[in-house]
Amino acid sequence: MDQVTPQTPKNLNQSPPFADINLYETDLVLQGCAVREGAAHAEDELRAFGAITGSAENLARGARANTRLPVLERDTAHEGIGNGIVVYDPSYHELMAISMKAGLHCSTWQQLVSGVAPKPGAHVARAAAFFMAAQMEAGHCCPVTMTHAGVAVLQRQPEILDAWLPKILARKYDPAFAPVADKSAVTLGMGMTEMQGGTDVRANLTRAEPLEGGGPGTLYSISGHKYFMSAPMSDAFLVLAQAPGGLSCFLMPRFLPDGTPNAIDFVTLKDKLGNRSNASSEVEFHDAQGWLIGREGRGVRTIVGMVTLTRLDCAVSSAGLMRFALADAIHHCRHRAVFGKKLVEQPMMARVLAHMALHSEAATMLAMRLARSYDGVQDEKEAAFRRLMTPVIKYWVCKTAPNFAYEAMECLGGIGYVEDASPLARLYREVPVNAIWEGSGNVMCLDVLRVLKRLPESVELVLGEFADAPGGERRVRAQLGQFKDLVSRPETLEGNGRVLAGLLADLAIATLMVTNAPANVADAYLSARDAAADDALFGSVELTGDPAGILERALPE
Ligand SMILES: Cc1cc2nc3c(=O)[nH]c(=O)nc-3n(C[C@H](O)[C@H](O)[C@H](O)COP(=O)(O)OP(=O)(O)OC[C@H]3O[C@@H](n4cnc5c(N)ncnc54)[C@H](O)[C@@H]3O)c2cc1C
Known part of the structure; x- marks a missing residue:
């Protein structure tokens, strides 16, 4: 009788490496x-x-x-x-x-x-x-x-x-x-x-x-x-x-x-x-x-010009890392079949990925909008945006990246956790540093409070941009009201630092989404944010529209 030698199959039902992709053309x-x-x-x-x-x-x-x-x-x-x-x-x-x-x-x-x-x-x-x-x-x-x-x-x-x-x-x-x-x-x-x-x-x-x-x-x-x-x-x-x-x-x-x-x-x-x-x-x-x-x-005042620019880069880099994690997760789920169907076709996984795609889009939009404010140094509105929103966006994008990276890793199952099988294990270890260095989370929120106290006219300019956004009136009005109420209460102002930074990030995202994203993406994002608490797990909210459409935009097949 022929002897059967046990062998490890080669790439059986695993995704091909996510490499040799043009990171611009696919995004x-x-x-x-x-x-x-x-x-x-x-x-x-x-x-x-x-x-x-x-x-x-x-x-x-x-x-x-x-x-x-x-x-x-x-x-x-x-x-x-x-x-x-x-x-x-x-x-x-x-x-x-x-x-x-x-x-x-x-x-x-x-x-x-x-x-x-x-x-x-x-x-x-x-x-x-x-x-x-x-x-x-x-x-x-x-x-x-x-x-x-x-x-x-x-x-x-x-x-x-x-x-x-x-x-x-x-x-x-x-x-x-x-x-x-x-x-x-x-x-x-x-x-x-x-x-x-x-x-x-x-x-x-x-x-x-x-x-x-x-x-x-x-x-x-x-x-x-x-x-x-x-x-x-x-x-x-x-x-x-x-x-x-x-x-x-x-x-x-x-x-x-x-x-x-x-x-x-x-x-x-x-x-x-x-x-x-x-x-x-x-x-x-x-x-x-x-x-x-x-x-x-004048050491602090001198070096702050450097730290402001590195904070922008922290946000850009964390948004980039989220993007890579998302694209790798979608890529894997398009190849890996479980229970006879590709993972991306399983409704719950499609929801998780679509929710992540919305978050990744929000992070990218915020980071790139912030970069624009550095190009408009002479413009009063852009200067106000840069001063108020650098700490807000550094805080929000960098702090939401670790959980995002974790979820992307889990989309790959066991091999997501394995260093030499997937880049996502390393990416997961990498992302927290952007939230810690160049001003940790609370320190960013203290900086936001500094602007609220010292530069109220800059704050009004930025809030004006949010209020003028088409389409988001009800939500924006409610959030602006909540923001102003919190700011008017000095005794709890510092404790509410993260709440205020979170509200400003949320207002900025809503503005960018309704102004620039396709309607299906903006609707899904806003409805998910309305439904979920800030720390909601990906996929744990109802999304309007078809997740497949969101995923096709996130990583065209
Ligand atoms: C990998 C790595 C590389 C680094 N490279 C450099 C470098 O090249 N050059 C350099 O100068 N530094 C560098 N750092 C240091 C880094 O910038 C600091 O560690 C960081 O800014 C936090 O400062 P800290 O460690 O003193 O923490 P602390 O200031 O002790 O803060 C600890 C925690 O308390 C919070 N906190 C602080 N103040 C308040 C407050 N008033 N209210 C509420 N919460 C508060 C902070 O947000 C933080 O979460 C690096 C750090 C790391 C991890």
């Missing part, structure tokens, strides 16, 4: 946002970048960069403090090269050297590309966003900006541990958080003493400790330290002008839940040198 929602918010001129580049970021080769690089982790070593060519280097897997450098070639670290600043005004929609075009870069791999986006945002701080010290800008704007990534003059391009990091005070930076203990008499643009000697400083291979860091005149902001280079390493001593790299391709260090400064940016005592 109708992103396309709609990019065009509507002002980046129609960039569509060819976005389409090309969509193919790069969705290629199997680059998605595999993303996976590899998160398993072959960065390690801290000493550079033997240099002696003493300051010779710590981070050694990365080549895949990480390849991802950096891709995103920097696309200009994600600099594209909105090009006019600072050319003098030519940027095309309208520069921030939107960059945000659409960043949305896709995060899907390719999110960890490397940390130095990319910090470099981009750091320029906003350097603008406060024009002679230092002039010295650094050409290498910041360069697009040929250079990972060498070398002085800036010897490098084709540079990246920037940021050191604010200390052990005793992260959010509360005023508790910072790191000290700065003037070396050249003190004052903007002069050198200081900086000593102390930072509990978190990501992307330690960066060429310079924007650092907060206590100068004689109070908490101040400094640009601390890795190499001093004489070509020797600055006294920046990396103590350890953090062992993190996710975001593992990106190194995050604990670091000591031993009389390290840095130039004062802006005036002494």
Whole structure:
């Protein structure tokens, strides 16, 4: 009798890998946002970048960069403090090269050297590309966003900006541990958080003493400790330290002008839940040198320009990660059959996926609308939107992403939980960080309250945009009434921070949906939001219309 050898079947009833997909062409929602918010001129580049970021080769690089982790070593060519280097897997450098070639670290600043005004929609075009870069791999986006945002701080010290800008704007990534003059391009990091005070930076203990008499643009000697400083291979860091005149902001280079390493001593790299391709260090400064940016005592005010831009990127990146999770889940459910029918045809799964598609569309719309407000700096309404809605949208999009990622993972069943079978396990570990860093949830809501108290006229401008939206009158009127009632009660205002931020997010989504989404999508979204509590599980509400139509829009077959 023939012997039967047991064998594991190959890909039996499993979905093919979700790779070699154009992340722009397959995303109708992103396309709609990019065009509507002002980046129609960039569509060819976005389409090309969509193919790069969705290629199997680059998605595999993303996976590899998160398993072959960065390690801290000493550079033997240099002696003493300051010779710590981070050694990365080549895949990480390849991802950096891709995103920097696309200009994600600099594209909105090009006019600072050319003098030519940027095309309208520069921030939107960059945000659409960043949305896709995060899907390719999110960890490397940390130095990319910090470099981009750091320029906003350097603008406060024009002679230092002039010295650094050409290498910041360069697009040929250079990972060498070398002085800036010897490098084709540079990246920037940021050191604010200390052990005793992260959010509360005023508790910072790191000290700065003037070396050249003190004052903007002069050198200081900086000593102390930072509990978190990501992307330690960066060429310079924007650092907060206590100068004689109070908490101040400094640009601390890795190499001093004489070509020797600055006294920046990396103590350890953090062992993190996710975001593992990106190194995050604990670091000591031993009389390290840095130039004062802006005036002494104005450190928070100076560095806030950077944090505002990185908050935008947190929202864009979380929306991108939700999009990837959704598309992978729909893709899987279109291939996997259970009980004789494709999962996507099972009514309950179709409901879950459709509900997620609505949420993903809302997140994408919010992030891209926010990006537009950064393009309209001179416009009073856009400035008001940017100031009030940056913390609102960072809060809502980033905080809703972890549960979303979890649900997408479950759509894949057991293999969704397996690191080498599906990217969703890694994505699930990645997403919480966007809610935590650059201002955690409550801190974002405190910032919203600050605007409500100090800039009532800006708030009115934004509320006016919501009230003017067609179609949503009854709901919008009710929510505006609730919002104003809560704001009028100072004794409970702070406790209601999350309620108010949630209401503003909800009003913004309703406005964007009724104005821009197809009627079936807007109706389904609004009816689901009317029916559900804020923390409703996906699929646990009735949806109007046909889920199949929503899914076809979410990921055309
Ligand atoms: C992976 C990673 C990388 C990082 N990289 C960097 C970096 O490169 N540079 C850098 O400077 N920092 C970095 N950080 C630090 C990060 O920005 C901070 O951890 C974050 O801002 C939160 O600050 P904290 O840890 O001090 O928490 P805390 O300030 O102690 O806050 C703890 C919790 O309390 C809440 N909270 C705080 N104040 C209030 C209040 N008044 N009312 C109600 N709730 C409140 C917060 O929302 C939070 O949930 C990184 C962090 C991580 C996880």
